[in-house]
Amino acid sequence: MSALSIQGVAKHFGNVTALDNVSLDIPEGTFTCLLGPSGCGKTTLLRIVAGLEQPSAGAVVLDGTDISGLPAHKRGLGMVFQSLALFPHLSVAENIGYGLRLQGVSATARREKAEELLGLVQLEGVADRRITQLSGGQRQRVAIARALALEPKLFLLDEPLSALDAKLREEMQVELRELQARLGVTTILVTHDQREAMTMGDLIVVMDHGEIRQVGAPLDVYRAPADRFVADFLGGANLMQGEVAAGNTVQLGEACIKIEDAIGAGNGEAVTLCVRAEDIQLTSGAPRDGNCLTAKVSFVRDLGHVVEVTANCDQGEVKVLVPAKEREGLAVDGEVTLHLPADVCRVLEK
Amino acid sequence: MSVRNSTPGYVLAFFPTLALGVLFLVPFGIMASISVAHRVTGGFYEPGFTLASYWRFVSPFFGGILLNSVVLSALAAMLAVMIAFPFTYLLTRQPRRIQVPVLVGLLAVLSLSEVIVGFSWSTLLSRSAGISNLFVAIGLMEKAQSWTPGFYAVIAGLTYVSLPYATMVLYPALSRLDPELPEAARTLGASPLRAFFEVIVPVSRRAIVACLIMAFVYSLGSYLLPSLLGRPQHWTITVHITDQAIYQSNLPFASAMAVFLLVTALLLVGFTQRFLGEKA
Amino acid sequence: MTALARLYLFAVLAILSAPIVVVAGVSLNERKSLFFPPRGISLKWFEQLFTDPSWRGALINSLTIAGSAAVVAVMVALPLAYAIWRYNLRFGALLYTIGLSPFILPPVVSAIGFLSFWATVGLYGQMIAVILSHGIFLTTLPLVTITLGLRSIDPTVIEAAETLGADERAVARTVVLPLIAPYMLSGLAFAFVLSLNEYIIAFMIAGFTVETLPVKIFKSLRYGYTPTMGAAAVVFVGVAVVVFGLIGKFGDLPKLLGAWEKRSEG
Numbered sequence: 070m071s072a073l074s075i076q077g078v079a080k081h082f083g084n085v086t087a088l089d090n091v092s093l094d095i096p097e098g099t100f101t102c103l104l105g106p107s108g109c110g111k112t113t114l115l116r117i118v119a120g121l122e123q124p125s126a127g128a129v130v131l132d133g134t135d136i137s138g139l140p141a142h143k144r145g146l147g148m149v150f151q152s153l154a155l156f157p158h159l160s161v162a163e164n165i166g167y168g169l170r171l172q173g174v175s176a177t178a179r180r181e182k183a184e185e186l187l188g189l190v191q192l193e194g195v196a197d198r199r200i201t202q203l204s205g206g207q208r209q210r211v212a213i214a215r216a217l218a219l220e221p222k223l224f225l226l227d228e229p230l231s232a233l234d235a236k237l238r239e240e241m242q243v244e245l246r247e248l249q250a251r252l253g254v255t256t257i258l259v260t261h262d263q264r265e266a267m268t269m270g271d272l273i274v275v276m277d278h279g280e281i282r283q284v285g286a287p288l289d290v291y292r293a294p295a296d297r298f299v300a301d302f303l304g305g306a307n308l309m310q311g312e313v314a315a316g317n318t319v320q321l322g323e324a325c326i327k328i329e330d331a332i333g334a335g336n337g338e339a340v341t342l343c344v345r346a347e348d349i350q351l352t353s354g355a356p357r358d359g360n361c362l363t364a365k366v367s368f369v370r371d372l373g374h375v376v377e378v379t380a381n382c383d384q385g386e387v388k389v390l391v392p393a394k395e396r397e398g399l400a401v402d403g404e405v406t407l408h409l410p411a412d413v414c415r416v417l418e419k
Numbered sequence: 420m421s422v423r424n425s426t427p428g429y430v431l432a433f434f435p436t437l438a439l440g441v442l443f444l445v446p447f448g449i450m451a452s453i454s455v456a457h458r459v460t461g462g463f464y465e466p467g468f469t470l471a472s473y474w475r476f477v478s479p480f481f482g483g484i485l486l487n488s489v490v491l492s493a494l495a496a497m498l499a500v501m502i503a504f505p506f507t508y509l510l511t512r513q514p515r516r517i518q519v520p521v522l523v524g525l526l527a528v529l530s531l532s533e534v535i536v537g538f539s540w541s542t543l544l545s546r547s548a549g550i551s552n553l554f555v556a557i558g559l560m561e562k563a564q565s566w567t568p569g570f571y572a573v574i575a576g577l578t579y580v581s582l583p584y585a586t587m588v589l590y591p592a593l594s595r596l597d598p599e600l601p602e603a604a605r606t607l608g609a610s611p612l613r614a615f616f617e618v619i620v621p622v623s624r625r626a627i628v629a630c631l632i633m634a635f636v637y638s639l640g641s642y643l644l645p646s647l648l649g650r651p652q653h654w655t656i657t658v659h660i661t662d663q664a665i666y667q668s669n670l671p672f673a674s675a676m677a678v679f680l681l682v683t684a685l686l687l688v689g690f691t692q693r694f695l696g697e698k699a
Numbered sequence: 700m701t702a703l704a705r706l707y708l709f710a711v712l713a714i715l716s717a718p719i720v721v722v723a724g725v726s727l728n729e730r731k732s733l734f735f736p737p738r739g740i741s742l743k744w745f746e747q748l749f750t751d752p753s754w755r756g757a758l759i760n761s762l763t764i765a766g767s768a769a770v771v772a773v774m775v776a777l778p779l780a781y782a783i784w785r786y787n788l789r790f791g792a793l794l795y796t797i798g799l800s801p802f803i804l805p806p807v808v809s810a811i812g813f814l815s816f817w818a819t820v821g822l823y824g825q826m827i828a829v830i831l832s833h834g835i836f837l838t839t840l841p842l843v844t845i846t847l848g849l850r851s852i853d854p855t856v857i858e859a860a861e862t863l864g865a866d867e868r869a870v871a872r873t874v875v876l877p878l879i880a881p882y883m884l885s886g887l888a889f890a891f892v893l894s895l896n897e898y899i900i901a902f903m904i905a906g907f908t909v910e911t912l913p914v915k916i917f918k919s920l921r922y923g924y925t926p927t928m929g930a931a932a933v934v935f936v937g938v939a940v941v942v943f944g945l946i947g948k949f950g951d952l953p954k955l956l957g958a959w960e961k962r963s964e965g
Contacts, residue, residue: 121602141605142614148606154599158621168607219607427867428786432794435779435838439797442835446812453815506711509704511958519947521712522956527939528715530889532896532913535932538920539718542725542733550717582715591957611701633803640805642899647920657807664811664903677811684804 071132071222071255072097073118078127080113080279087113089279090127095272100249100256102270104263106302110279111259112151112227118257119225120144131222147221147254149229153212155200161187161211162196168219186214189248206237213245217252224249224256230265242268263303267291275299292345296417300343307349308417309342309384318359319416322383326360329411334418341417347390348413351378351399352406360414362387362407369399380405447681454674464671472675481676488639488655495577496585496634502578503585504627508619510586511594529583537647540576541567544648573653576644581634588633592626629691636684656680719936726929733924744926748934754927757915764829764901764911765894771834772890773883776841781871784849795842802839809836810903817904824908829901833894840893841886844955848882849875851954881950888942896935 073095080088088110095101103111116122118129120141128137136144156164165186166179174182180196187193190210200208209229216224226245230238246269249256260266266273267287275282275290275298283295294300297308311321313334319326319342326342334340352361364380364387376396378389387407391399399405454472456464475481510521543550546565554560566572600622604614620627642657654662656676664673729739748754779798783791801809813832814823822828852875860874898913906914912935916928946952 119602119606121605140610141602142608142610144606145608146606148603150599150603152597152599154597154603156600156603156618156622158618158624167604167609171608171613215603215607225606425786425788428782428788431778431786432782432788435775435782435798436794438775438835439779439794439838442816442831443797443801443809443812446809446816449815449819450808450812502711505707509708513708515953519952520944521708522952523940523943523947524712524715526943527936528719530892530896530939530943531719532898532916532935534898534913534917534920535722535896535935536718538916538928538932539722541920543718543721545733579714579718582711587956594953594958636803636805640807642807643917657805660807660811661899661903664814665906670811670815673811674815677808680805681808684808688803 073223073255073257074130075114075118076128076130078114078117078124078129080110080117080122081125086279088117088124091276091279091281092127093274093281093284095255095257097255098253099271100246100258100269101272101274102266103257103259103274103276104266104270104302105261105276107261109276111261111274111276113279114276115225115227115257115259118223119146119148145219145221146223146225147216147219148225149212149216149227151228151231153208153229153232155208155212155215157200159200160196161198161200161203164200164211165215165218167215172219182218183214186218187211189217190214191244205233206241209233209241213248217254221254224252224254226256226258228259228261230260238265239268245269275302277302293415294343294417297341297343300415300417305346305388305390307344307346307387309344309387311340311342311384313338313340313416319414321362324359324362326409326414327411328414328416330416332416334416338418342409343415343417344409344413346377346388347375348410349387349389350408350410351389351391351395352408360409360411362409364405364407366399366401366403366405369396369401371396378405380407382407450674451678453670454678456671456674458669458671472672475672475675476679483652484654484656484659487653488657491573491577491645491653491655492635492638494574495581495638496631498574498578499581499585499634499638500589500627500630503582503589503630504620504623505615507586507589507593508596508615511590511596512598525583525586529587533580533641533643536580537576537643540572540579540644541647544572544575567648568650568653570649570653572648573645576648577638577641580641580644581638584637585630585634588630589623589626592623596622625694629694632687632691636687639680639684719932722929722932722936724929726926726933728926728929731925733926733929744930745934747927748930751927753910754912754915754931757910757912758931760826760909761895761912764826764833764909765891767830768833768837768894769887769891771831772838773841773845773887775834775838776845776886777883780842780845780849781875784846785871785875795846798842799839801836806836806897806899810900813900814903824905826905826909828904829909829911832900832904833897834890836897836900837890837893840889841883844882844886844889845879847955848879852878882955885946885950885955888946892939892942895938 075091075093078088078091091114103114105111113122117124120139124137128135130136156167159167162180162183165183169179169182183196187196190213192207192210195203195207200211203211212229230241233241242265258269270287272284273287273290274284277298283290283299290299291303294303294306300306300308309321311319313332313336314320314325315336317328317332319328319340321342362382362384364382366378366380368379370377374393375390376393376399378391378399380387380389389407453464455468455470457467457469458471459465510518544565544567546563551560551563551566555563596619600618601614604618605611609617639655640657641655642661645653645655646658657680660673660676660680663669663676724737725733726744727737727740728734729737729741748758776798779794782788783795788794817823817828857870857874860870865873896913898917901911902914902917912931916931919925919928946955
């Protein structure tokens with residue numbers, strides 16, 4: 070178990086800046102997800118931690134030791150690659166035992182360890198198979214076992230589940246999370262899938278354009294996004310342009326929305342109001358208090374357990390999730406009132 | 420992408436098939452028939468059937484040629500692949516803007532006429548203009564000397580022509596190699612050099628064997644270098660075929676040796692294709 | 700990339716270019732001798748290549764043969780590649796293999812084959828025999844490049860054209876041909892450069908009647924060295940570099956040579 074500290078790391082590829090002065094502290098034993106769209110620098114950051122890429126500036130510190138100068142093969146980290154990178158010329162057990170063999174561990178001990186790890190990833194009885202004889206999910210498990218064989222200080226995963234189909238993927242997410250919790254190994258996973266990050270991470274690091282936009286526990290990041298980008302990327306957020314008005318309110322066109330949290334920005338400043346689709350209440354009657362917008366329903370989408378209503382108001386399109394039992398009476402072109410409770414409205418300054 | 424009715428396909432394929440048949444397969448047939456024809460000393464040949472030309476295969480003369488051809492070509496092929504493998508691997512790891520000019524250069528060298536290669540190497544190894552002058556200039560040698568003709572000159576020349584060829588044969592396989600494979604080895608504690616020998620080489624062993632055979636056939640096909648850079652005892656079967664056909668006017672014996680070379684090459688290349696075609 | 704790896708790459712490239720550097724140096728000699736480094740600098744041997752009747756004649760022969768042979772090679776390869784790709788020919792794989800073999804087999808074998816063929820037909824020593832032989836011998840190159848081009852066409856593009864009313868002929872003319880044009884051009888260029896450099900077949904079929912530049916160089920090699928040989932070699936290397944350089948600049952050279960598309964960065 071180890072703590073990792075990334076200090077002011079930058080990476081330039083020619084004129085392209087892949088990472089721009091990134092600093093991040095990862096406490097020991099946590100499962101951290103680097104989340105962001107493709108090209109945001111998350112994979113580059115992971116590869117710098119692994120020693121596969123040299124940072125243009127900054128340092129990677131593991132347990133108080135600067136490891137920036139160490140080559141990949143001397144870092145003692147376990148990594149699962151996007152392509153899995155299993156050695157096709159070796160058997161399953163040989164793949165898992167590869168690192169141990171380099172350390173001079175005896176053949177019987179290697180075999181024992183391989184069997185033990187296969188048990189850990191719930192894949193017994195395939196030790197002598199060739200990699201080409203395994204299914205996608207099985208290869209996945211072998212790659213995980215191989216990365217864990219050296220009992221690494223850090224467990225790194227680069228979009229390891231992206232090749233699996235949706236169902237298997239969700240199973241593996243839960244399994245991987247349980248495995249990590251059991252071993253307690255400090256883990257960093259790179260993903261572009263916000264659901265995956267929410268499912269697995271203790272800590273989510275949202276990245277964009279080579280910068281960290283927000284770090285926090287999944288629900289904190291979801292409920293209180295730091296900016297427009299994070300709110301948008303995590304999905305389900307309605308973003309509306311307005312300006313700060315007196316009495317801790319935001320003026321959205323003619324409507325005046327009260328906000329529970331104190332607004333940092335001064336009066337008259339342009340801000341973005343962020344409200345999650347599931348936090349908006351739909352009423353068909355007259356507004357009960359302030360914090361209401363009138364809108365016209367443009368589309369109703371039945372998702373089974375909930376209904377997604379798309380409505381147009383002066384501020385643009387708003388999406389609202391309502392329980393299925395409130396489906397009745399909702400029709401395209403119908404007038405609705407959107408109630409934005411003060412405690413769920415977030416004000417974003419960017 | 421194929422459509423069900425293939426009649427237009429046959430119509431379309433007719434002309435090229437005819438061309439290949441008449442101009443490629445028929446010549447081999449004629450060649451084979453000449454190989455069993457009677458030789459007319461001083462002239463061409465007379466149709467007939469005799470295995471006289473093939474009987475010459477069991478002479479020490481032909482045995483010597485064969486041994487020499489195999490030794491020279493095998494040595495050159497091995498050297499070429501040994502140099503080409505790391506080179507090609509490193510090349511495929513380079514960014515495009517480096518790869519493309521290097522590939523252009525390789526193709527230029529590969530397409531270079533053997534006449535020009537032979538001429539340059541005989542100059543390069545000569546006393547008046549060769550690299551030995553360079554060694555003298557930097558004090559490694561006392562006096563410039565000629566390294567051609569000789570066994571090592573032939574080896575150098577054959578290795579040189581096989582090198583870009585071997586690179587081109589290895590290039591597809593190596594450029595498709597998953598770049599994460601050596602990285603995985605490195606995260607597991609292997610140094611870059613160790614990752615190269617323990618992962619990249621074994622993963623590519625099929626490509627290496629195939630490349631060895633192809634380079635062997637390729638240097639076996641060299642017709643000028645052994646005669647330009649070597650002495651008559653270094654002549655390979657290819658040189659003798661040319662010599663018999665043009666200078667000794669013994670087309671039947673040249674044809675017989677050509678048939679032998681053709682069959683050998685077909686067997687080797689056929690084996691390679693089958694070997695490569697198998698699933699890993 | 701470590702310094703060691705770069706050094707290795709550089710060393711191999713240096714070895715590969717060494718003979719060319721020497722030949723280029725030799726071609727600059729002031730007097731009719733082959734010294735390296737050259738003694739005195741003069742471009743007169745390049746001039747001679749274009750003015751001396753025998754060298755000039757060889758140059759023109761070479762260019763004529765290479766240009767015509769490249770066209771023949773594409774004319775044979777294009778319908779063959781198209782028919783194999785578009786229609787399920789029963790002997791498609793076999794035909795393709797036959798198309799590949801001229802280039803893979805030792806050239807001397809093909810040379811003897813062509814020699815006996817043209818001697819039988821009675822065209823021995825004629826330029827047309829050299830052109831047709833080169834065309835067949837080098838058909839492998841456009842066959843490979845065109846097949847590669849055809850295989851890289853997205854099948855749905857063809858289907859889209861068909862749903863929009865294109866018949867077989869229209870599909871070929873309006874969709875397939877424009878898409879494979881760069882591959883055809885590459886094949887043409889490869890065949891051209893290789894025909895220009897080809898020696899053994901040209902020598903065996905018409906070595907004493909139609910002298911090409913490689914044959915001429917070879918004869919000078921036997922009967923009297925002259926720096927003009929170096930000049931000719933430099934011109935050949937130059938042509939090859941320009942032609943392949945153009946393919947590299949405007950085409951996808953790594954893909955033509957068998958590399959896969961680069962994976963997009965995650």
